[in-house]
Amino acid sequence: MVCACFGASSTKKEIRPSYISSEIDGYPLADVRPFSDKELRLATDNYHLSNKIGRGGFGTVYKGTLKDGRRVAVKTLSVGSKQGVREFLTEIKTLSTVKHPNLVKLIGFCIQAPNRALVYQYMENGSIYSALLGTKKTNIKLDWQKRSAICLDTAKGLAYLHEELVPHIVHRDIKASNVLLDRDFKPKIGDFGLAKLFPDDITHISTRIAGTSGYLAPEYALGGQLTKKADVFSFGVLILEIISGTSSARTNRTGSHKLFLEWAWELYEEGKLLELVDPDMKEYPEKEVTRYMKVALFCTQSAASRRPLMTQVVDMLSKEIQLNEKELTAPGFFMDAIQFSQKKSYPDSSISQIRDGHVSITMVNPR
Template identity: 35%
Template sequence: GSSYRKTSQISCVCDYTSHFSNYASCRCNRGYTGNPYIPGGCKDINECEQGIDNYGNPYDCGGGGVISGATCINLQGDYNCVYKNHRPLVKGLGSSFGSLIFIGAIYGLYKFIRRQRRLIQKKKFFKRNGGLLLQQQLTSTQGNVESTRVFTSRELAKATENFSITRILGQGGQGTVYKGMLVDGRIVAVKKSKVVDEDKLEEFINEVVILSKINHRNIVKLLGCCLETEVPVLVYEYISNGNLFQHLYDEFDDYTITTWEVRLRIAIDIAGALSYLHSAASSPIYHRDVKSTNIMLDEKYRAKVSDFGTSRTVTVDHTHLTTVVSGTVGYMDPEYFQSSQFTDKSDVYSFGVVLVELITGEKPVSFLRSQEHRTLATYFTHVMKENKLFDIIDARIRDGCKLHQVTAAAKIARKCLNMKGRKRPSMREVSMELEKIRASSSVDMQPHDDEYVSENEEDNEQRVMDVNIGVESWNNVAVTAPASQYNVASSSLSSSDIEPLFPLQTR
């Protein structure tokens, strides 16, 4: 112990006995080895290297001089195990670990609060965007709930690369349409509405509910919607080939639509879709905005009717009285404009304009025509009265068309454009007549005497209505290009061929 430590510097120890005064018994002290009977004969043992002392006792710090962080240091006649002081390190590690736990806890709390805020915000948006009303409406539509999916905002953000500008298909008055790809690989059109007020929310919910009821090959299918975002979002099937307006007016460099057969088939597709909406659907549906920009074309040039934002489901009286007249100049039923009463025959009138577009290739409104014939409906009616149809047939189809079919289709168009709604055929009748035309030969196409009833009276009414709608009312309407579901921005119109949009407040 301590007494040994005090004598550890002495290498040799001798004991003298009382019996032999001149004789001494000597030995090397602990920690030394050698001959104790000669001067300097006891040498220090390097315990750190040998591992045992001269008595054979193990004494190293362990493990070749290092154990548990201890280091063996040789002393004169002794050795020492020096242990490193780990307390600062342990304290530092403990402090760092505690700090990390604290920071992690703070970050976790931040993420939790942020997630909760997002959930609260999504619920707020869902409620504000009419989610509860939509659920109630969809629940009341028997057998259609499962066909309409509610997407999460995260799904649609991923599908559209966070609504990247490179994914924009078109922009219009109601919002922006993006091209997206769902997780299952389906290509979709994502319609993101502009910031809407409560008055517009009913319109949005109306579109979702109406489309959820519809299953027709010539009507754009609604895949679902998202109500968790600040503005409502609709997800449609993607129609790859643009709209009819673009193809008719040379915005695509293709010649498929330059044949009468394709145009007649497109007319039949549109008529069939509107007939389904008016009569075959569970409840009659009026589209209210039939026009060439709302007729999409797929890769096989089959027509699909789109954009049901202003549609209405009709229940009892089969009419819809509104205080605000909405529609597009050139396509709007004059009778609806005057009375604010929309009927199925109002859609028939709009379809008649589209049919005339297919026949003539003329735009629904053009300042290139004279003032009294500025709208295509009045121009076409005048030409038909003058029996000069051949002169206005689109030059791209004139030579290769079956003239008897074009003539028969033109007569149907004129019936659709009758100033009095009750004299117009129903869309079902129009669809059936167009089918007959496609299957007909020239001998089957014979004119009927009732096609030109009260021509002079109708012509006078037409002129009056044209003045009211096509000229005077334009002074009070902001002039904009026609809207479409996709590619609205790409519809290039000259200043002489633009169309103002309604609504107008009726008096």
């Protein structure tokens, strides 16, 4: 007869729901809540089409309302998307540890087979792309005060990732659709699925090419050499898009088929940079706007070593610093990128892994 006073024989092991976890792949999670698939379906009205607010590389984003009344954005991973699982886990690991006013906040996640989803704070004004650059632009009017603040605050978010965090983080996909705007038009960098961690003693890594054409630095697009300067290049393109109200992926306003950076560089050489400015922006301080565009050109120089650090970019945007334009060289993709590509062959698989577009190379004679 077993004595019941010890209770050993009657103890049952607690069974936790499959969606509850305090870690991902052995990586502890901080301040991130696990959700059940049922909770997220209730929040989004079963992912109703009317709640769809965007689409990413590996899934769709829906707006929703949690039981406590909080509005959220739910990013689902396409069922059966093996390619997106790695990016999904990377984003959870990255955003569970970083905290900055210009980085999107990850509230929680769902891993309840076969469904996976990420839950973010809801950004009332969508992305820079939807607000300013898309073919279906909203009625939002962004004056220079808002545009300049968006540029500067986004730079601060990137400077935090590159310089303040340990290990440092390279985002790898800085673009207009990945910078979100809250109700006050404060920008927050999102979509960290392609992010890479950089230990202090590492200057660069060789990696598969991933990102969006039009924003890719030449040394990365052609050789897979990734450094912080790849993000700096992408950010330079983003500044020019914000000022011009033109997407780098589309034909420029002149109707020619020149690449976006080629158009900007030619206007700079001709002393006509202000022709790049969005016609919808009626009033603006010409000197300050011109400085921002020149900073963008410093960021997009073809040689990575010539581009500034993001902390320097913050200073260049926020202070009336005299820029040494004698040191400014042409953007990529240009002659040096082409010559570099001729010295080394790259497997087709590398280029095919670039999302949302293809690599284009043009030849322009630098000054």
